[in-house]
Amino acid sequence: MHMADALLSPAVGGTMWAVSAGMIAYSSAKIRTGLDEKKVPLMGVLGAFLFAAQMINFTIPATGSSGHLGGGLLLAILLGPHAAFLTIASVLIVQAMFFADGGLLALGCNIFNMGFVTAYLVYPLVYRKILGRDPNQGRMALAIMVSAIVGLQLGPFGVVLETHFSGISELPFKTFLLLMQPIHLPIGIVEGLVTLAVVSFVYKARPEILQAALDAHPIGLHPVRNVLLSFLAAAIVTGGIVSWYASENPDGLEWAIARVTGKDDLQEPGKGVYSMMAAIQQSTAFLPDYSFRKTASGERPEIIKQNPASGKVGTSISGILGALITLVIVFVTGFVLRRRPAT
Numbered sequence: 365m366h367m368a369d370a371l372l373s374p375a376v377g378g379t380m381w382a383v384s385a386g387m388i389a390y391s392s393a394k395i396r397t398g399l400d401e402k403k404v405p406l407m408g409v410l411g412a413f414l415f416a417a418q419m420i421n422f423t424i425p426a427t428g429s430s431g432h433l434g435g436g437l438l439l440a441i442l443l444g445p446h447a448a449f450l451t452i453a454s455v456l457i458v459q460a461m462f463f464a465d466g467g468l469l470a471l472g473c474n475i476f477n478m479g480f481v482t483a484y485l486v487y488p489l490v491y492r493k494i495l496g497r498d499p500n501q502g503r504m505a506l507a508i509m510v511s512a513i514v515g516l517q518l519g520p521f522g523v524v525l526e527t528h529f530s531g532i533s534e535l536p537f538k539t540f541l542l543l544m545q546p547i548h549l550p551i552g553i554v555e556g557l558v559t560l561a562v563v564s565f566v567y568k569a570r571p572e573i574l575q576a577a578l579d580a581h582p583i584g585l586h587p588v589r590n591v592l593l594s595f596l597a598a599a600i601v602t603g604g605i606v607s608w609y610a611s612e613n614p615d616g617l618e619w620a621i622a623r624v625t626g627k628d629d630l631q632e633p634g635k636g637v638y639s640m641m642a643a644i645q646q647s648t649a650f651l652p653d654y655s656f657r658k659t660a661s662g663e664r665p666e667i668i669k670q671n672p673a674s675g676k677v678g679t680s681i682s683g684i685l686g687a688l689i690t691l692v693i694v695f696v697t698g699f700v701l702r703r704r705p706a707t
Contacts, residue, residue, distance in 0.1 A: 365434065365548075365617050366459070366474050367523055369467030369641055370632030373530035377637075380472035380526065387480055388453055391446040396701050400582035403447060404698035406573070409595040410439055411451045411694040412687035415458065416603030417558075419654060419683055423611040424550050429619035430611035431551030434519065436482025437491065437511050438559045442566060444577040445483040447698075452479040454694045458686060464649035467632075468641040477522040486515040492578075499578075501567070508563060509556040516552030520544040523617060532633070535624050543620035551616055566591060596691075603683020607654070608676050654682035 369377070414435040421430040435455075439448035453475045459465035466474045494507035524544050528537045566573055572586040614622060622628055632638050650657070655678040 365478065365519060365523065365615065366456075366466030367470035367477075367526070367617070368630065368632070369469040369638055370630035371523075371527045371530060371533055371535075372467075372470050372473065373532050374469065374637045376526055376530045377469035377472065380476055381469075382472070384453070384472040384475040384480070387449060387476075387484075391449045392701055394446040395444075395450065399447065399698060399702045400584075401702065402583040402586075402588050403443065403576075404695060404702055405592055406583075406588060407443060407447055407451050407698050408691040408695035409592050409599065410442060411455050412599040412691040413595045413602070414439065414452065415455050415690045416599045416607070416683050416687045418455070418459070419603060419607040419610060419679075419686075421611040421613070421615060422554060423613055424547070424616075427547065427619065428613055429547055430613040430615050431548070431554060432610075432615060433558055434478050434482065434515065434555055436478050437486060437508070437515055437555070438562055440483045440487035440577075441491070441508070441559070441563055442573060442577055444580055445487050448487075449479045449483040450697065451694055452483070454697065455690055458690045458693065460645070461648045462650060462689065463654055463682060463686060464645055464652035465654070468645050469637060473522070473526050477519040477526075481518045481522060482511075482515045485518065486511050490514050495578075501564075504563070504567075505560055508560045509553075512556030512559055513549065513552035516548045516555055517545060520548045520616065533630055535621065539624055540620060543623050544616065547616040547619060565594075569594075599687040599691075600684055603687045604680045607679050607683045651678065651682045651685070654679055654686075 372380075414433070417433045417435060419432070421432045423430050436448065436452050439451050442448075443451065456466065456471065456474050456478065460468055460471050460474070491507045491511040494510055495503055521541070521544070524537065524541045527533055527535055527540065563574070570586060570588055570591050572583055573588065573591065576583045613619070614628070618628070621630060632642075634642075646652075
């Protein structure tokens with residue numbers, strides 16, 4: 365569900381940049397006083413895990429489409445909304461800057477649709493309401509499934525609205541909406557099942573983590589080393605090996621665009637802010653599309669052409685390196701916020 369720049373006008377893209385930047389500042393200010401030393405590494409390894417997990421597109425049967433984990437709800441449940449938003453924003457920035465996944469002009473929209481919607485709307489207004497004041501595993505399972513489905517309806521709805529208000533694409537509002545919402549329903553169900561599995565693991569291993577996020581208080585003296593190592597190992601294995609088996613079908617957004625326009629990609633204007641953003645992304649994305657750069661002729665390096673299986677090397681390097689970059693960025697950000705006194 366990573367939006368491309370071709371869907372957005374500079375006005376809408378710039379506005380959403382400002383909104384997301386403001387929310388990053390807000391979440392940073394909110395967690396500054398309550399971020400304990402154990403939550404910082406937890407943010408880092410969860411960010412690394414989410415980066416790797418988002419590389420895994422799963423096929424949606426009978427549609428020719430695919431989906432991937434959003435992860436905002438998972439992070440909110442394990443970290444609380446403020447730390448979750450900051451972590452998923454970091455993941456999306458790394459994806460856009462270093463792997464050209466999602467446009468730079470669209471980065472503010474992507475952070476809003478996948479981060480703000482789940483952390484600041486779905487988590488408090490759906491998940492916590494269903495969970496209630498006396499949570500148990502049954503209510504938690506129900507809350508997760510309903511919240512995941514709602515989140516995967518609101519996020520795509522945001523994409524449709526942002527595209528509509530931009531007014532630069534050939535995507536009719538009603539047609540685009542009627543394709544986007546149903547295709548993201550099964551993605552929401554899978555998101556809920558994966559989130560439930562991960563949260564259940566943490567609940568059994570260290571329930572204090574969930575309680576600390578729910579009550580917005582420090583994790584305290586409870587050891588979390590095994591949980592950290594488990595998520596770090598999962599990130600490396602997922603990004604380094606499991607990513608080989610990701611579906612090659614277009615994701616829900618790409619599928620909907622293709623069904624409306626008959627084209628795999630929309631052509632973005634090649635001038636002004638679009639060309640500037642494309643030039644910046646081209647210079648920073650050293651592994652675009654999670655693979656080695658194409659040569660000047662537009663082809664992949666000779667080693668990949670001679671042995672297509674070696675393309676897995678680029679995927680593995682992308683998955684592991686991206687996870688580690690995310691871990692470092694989130695960890696450093698959390699460390700700086702924890703050390704900086706509140707004003």
